[in-house]
Amino acid sequence: LLVARLGLFGIKSADARNALVQTPDVSQSSSYAIAQLVDANSPIYGSWQLKYSVDGVVHTSVLVMNGYSGVMRTRYFSSNKKQVVDQKIRLKSSPRGLVFLGYNPVYAGTSTRHPTYAADNFLFAIEDDGSFTAFTCDDRRQCSPVDVEEMISQS
Numbered sequence: 286l287l288v289a290r291l292g293l294f295g296i297k298s299a300d301a302r303n304a305l306v307q308t309p310d311v312s313q314s315s316s317y318a319i320a321q322l323v324d325a326n327s328p329i330y331g332s333w334q335l336k337y338s339v340d341g342v343v344h345t346s347v348l349v350m351n352g353y354s355g356v357m358r359t360r361y362f363s364s365n366k367k368q369v370v371d372q373k374i375r376l377k378s379s380p381r382g383l384v385f386l387g388y389n390p391v392y393a394g395t396s397t398r399h400p401t402y403a404a405d406n407f408l409f410a411i412e413d414d415g416s417f418t419a420f421t422c423d424d425r426r427q428c429s430p431v432d433v434e435e436m437i438s439q440s
Contacts, residue, residue, distance in 0.1 A: 321379055321380055322377045322378070322379050322384060323377065323378050323379075324353070324377065324378065325353060325376045325377055325378040325383060326378060328350075328352035328353055328376070329350045329352070329353075329355075329376055329383070330350060330351060330352065331349075331350055331435065331436075332347060332348065332349045332350075332435070332436040332438070333347070333348045333433050333434065333435055333436060334346070334347055334348075334433070334434045334436055335347075335348055335357075335407070335419075335421075335431050335432070335433055336431065336432040337421050337429040337430065337431045337432070338429050339361075339423070339427045339429060340427070342361055342362060342363065343361065343362075344359050344360070344361040345359070345360050345361070346358065346359040346360075346405070347436070348374065348385065348407075350374070350376065350385075352376075353375065353376045354373065354374060354375055354376065355373075355374040355376070355385070356371060356372070356373060356374060357371070357372050357373075357374050357387060357405070358370070358371050358393055359371075359372070359402075359405070368402075369392070369393035370390050370391065370392065370393060370399050370402045371390070371391050371392075371393045371394070372387045372388060372389055372390040372391070372402075372404055372405065373387070373388055373389050374386065374387055374388075375388070379408070381408060381410055382408050382409055382410025382411070382418065383408070383409045383410070384406065384407070384408055384409075385406065385407040385409070386404075386406050387404040387405040387406055387407075387423075388404050389404070390402040390403070390404050403423040403424040403425040403427065404423060404424045405421055405423050406421060406422055406423065406424070407419065407420070407421045407431060408420045408421075409433070417433070419431035419432070419433045
């Protein structure tokens with residue numbers, strides 16, 4: 286359902302920060318999670334481009350989901366050069382929508398942990414009025430609305 290909605294409805298960012306709470310989570314690298322997080326009921330397949338900012342620096346990510354897990358590559362500018370980071374993603378569900386939890390941020394194409402990149406966590410929701418909400422808060426609680434665009438395969 287979310288996949289169909291992402292492709293058919295206009296995307297609107299909104300303040301969903303209240304859904305984020307600090308919780309200890311020893312099972313993963315992420316130290317922030319969404320309250321009442323449970324396994325998602327349905328898998329998600331597809332690719333999306335996500336745009337958001339951290340302290341005015343625009344981050345452009347490509348999220349590829351293959352069921353209940355996925356990968357994400359993020360490009361941004363820092364220390365006078367382009368940075369590229371890969372991270373793994375887990376799909377969860379919360380009372381406020383679907384949650385995509387990032388973990389293990391590494392230099393793109395390697396297994397070397399990025400020393401300063403905080404894993405990204407996203408909340409996607411279809412609101413009761415049919416509008417779409419997308420928000421991110423990373424593991425350092427740096428939050429931003431997210432613009433989401435579905436990537437259509439050319440096959």
